[in-house]
Amino acid sequence: MKVLIIDDEEDFRTVASSCLGLLGGDEVREACSGKEGLAMAKEEVPDVILLDLVMEGMDGMQTLANLREIPEAAKVPVIFCTTKGMFPEFEEMKKLGALAVITKPFDPLKLSDQIKDILKVAGFSAATVTEATGN
Numbered sequence: 396m397k398v399l400i401i402d403d404e405e406d407f408r409t410v411a412s413s414c415l416g417l418l419g420g421d422e423v424r425e426a427c428s429g430k431e432g433l434a435m436a437k438e439e440v441p442d443v444i445l446l447d448l449v450m451e452g453m454d455g456m457q458t459l460a461n462l463r464e465i466p467e468a469a470k471v472p473v474i475f476c477t478t479k480g481m482f483p484e485f486e487e488m489k490k491l492g493a494l495a496v497i498t499k500p501f502d503p504l505k506l507s508d509q510i511k512d513i514l515k516v517a518g519f520s521a522a523t524v525t526e527a528t529g530n
Contacts, residue, residue, distance in 0.1 A: 396419075396421045396422070396442045396443065396510075396511070397421070397422045397423075397424070397439070397440075397441040397442045397443075398415050398421050398422070398423045398424070398441060398442065398443055398444075398445060398510070399423075399424050399425075399426065399432060399435055399436055399441035399443075399444045399445070400412060400415075400423060400424070400425045400426065400444075400445045401426045401428075401429060401431075401432030401444060401445070401446045401447060401450075401455075401458060402425075402426075402427070402445075402446075402447035402450070402476070403427055403428060403447060403450040403451055404447070405427070407447070407476075407499065408425045408427070410503060411423075411445060411476070411501075411506060412425055413503075414503040414504070414506040414507065415506060415507050415510075418503070418504060418506075418507060419506065419507025419508070419510075419511075420507075421507055424439070424441065428450065428451070428452055428453065429450060429452065429453030429454070429455070429457060429458030429461070430452065430453055432444070432446070432458060432462075433458065433461055433462060433465065436462060436465060436467075436468040436471065437465050437467050437468060440467050440468050440471060441468075441471060442471070442472075443471065443472045443473070443474065443510060443514060444462070444471055444472070444473045444474070445474055445476050445497075445510070446458060446459060446473050446474070446475050446476065446493075447475070447476060447477060448475050448476075448477035448496075449477060449478075455475060455477070456487070456488065456491075459473055459488065459491045459492070459493060460491055463491055463492060470492075472492070472494050472514060472517065472519055473491075473492060473493045473494065474493070474494050474495050474496070474497060474510060474513055475488060475493055475495070475496045475497070476496070476497045476498075476499060476501070477496060477498065477499060478498065478499045494513050494514070494517045495513045495517075497509060497510075497513075
């Protein structure tokens, strides 16, 4: 599974990338900002995006809204990962297509399975993710 992590915290990206790549066997790309993440999502469409809510400049909500404007990546499943946990804004996020929120800190050994479980519950399988994103 191709995962794009968009988060302005280098430590989080490093840990999440290691967990997903080494433990989960996923192909991971990292972006340090919403702007960089949008460019990467357009360039090589991921199967899922792990997106931070609170970032400098373009926050997660703005990034998600802009992502939905990119034809190549408009249907990519997005999972927010934030220290805020469950919050009222999630209803707005769901309208834009966010599937869930994973709270920080997360269990490094379970992150890949947690993402796959969220995708499965939402009706995505490896095949349907590939079909939706054209990968």
